[in-house]
Amino acid sequence: MSTEADFTPDEWNLLLSAPAFAALYIVESDRYSRLVAYQKMMAGIWAILETAMPDTSSKLIVAIRAALHAGQRPRYPEHFPEDRMAICRLSLEQCRQAAAILSRRAPNSEAVAYASWLLAIGEAVAAVPDEAFPSGQRMTQTAEHARMALEDLAITLSIC
Numbered sequence: 001m002s003t004e005a006d007f008t009p010d011e012w013n014l015l016l017s018a019p020a021f022a023a024l025y026i027v028e029s030d031r032y033s034r035l036v037a038y039q040k041m042m043a044g045i046w047a048i049l050e051t052a053m054p055d056t057s058s059k060l061i062v063a064i065r066a067a068l069h070a071g072q073r074p075r076y077p078e079h080f081p082e083d084r085m086a087i088c089r090l091s092l093e094q095c096r097q098a099a100a101i102l103s104r105r106a107p108n109s110e111a112v113a114y115a116s117w118l119l120a121i122g123e124a125v126a127a128v129p130d131e132a133f134p135s136g137q138r139m140t141q142t143a144e145h146a147r148m149a150l151e152d153l154a155i156t157l158s159i160c
Contacts, residue, residue: 015101018095018097023124023125026122028087039128046124
């Protein structure tokens with residue numbers, strides 16, 4: 001069982017922030033209206049904090065959720081990119097680094113549970129409906145972008 005004490009402050013910060021980066025990656029994988037982007041981010045926040053999500057048996061995930069519920073907030077990069085693709089690259093890199101830390105420092109079962117949790121967060125974000133367009137073309141394109149983004153996230157986390 002891994003807890004905060006098993007990681008350096010920077011590693012723990014990365015483990016706390018990667019769930020938000022997983023959600024952000026899916027949101028930034030396509031262009032959405034502000035309302036839909038907001039709804040998708042709210043779905044991500046719910047998925048991060050909701051204890052009914054998958055993998056609640058992982059003591060590490062329980063510890064991360066408890067830290068967030070207790071008010072512990074991750075430090076995010078001071079200078080966030082403005083370009084959508086740069087945000088996507090940053091988000092995937094943060095998720096990759098968190099998975100790499102766990103592959104070195106935690107039992108395999110916890111590393112797999114954490115990676116699966118990040119993917120479940122991405123799936124919750126992708127599941128939020130997009131705007132309806134009369135032709136249906138935009139919805140089809142957006143669904144394809146979300147599917148590809150989830151595949152990219154799974155590959156990054158090495159659980160595909």
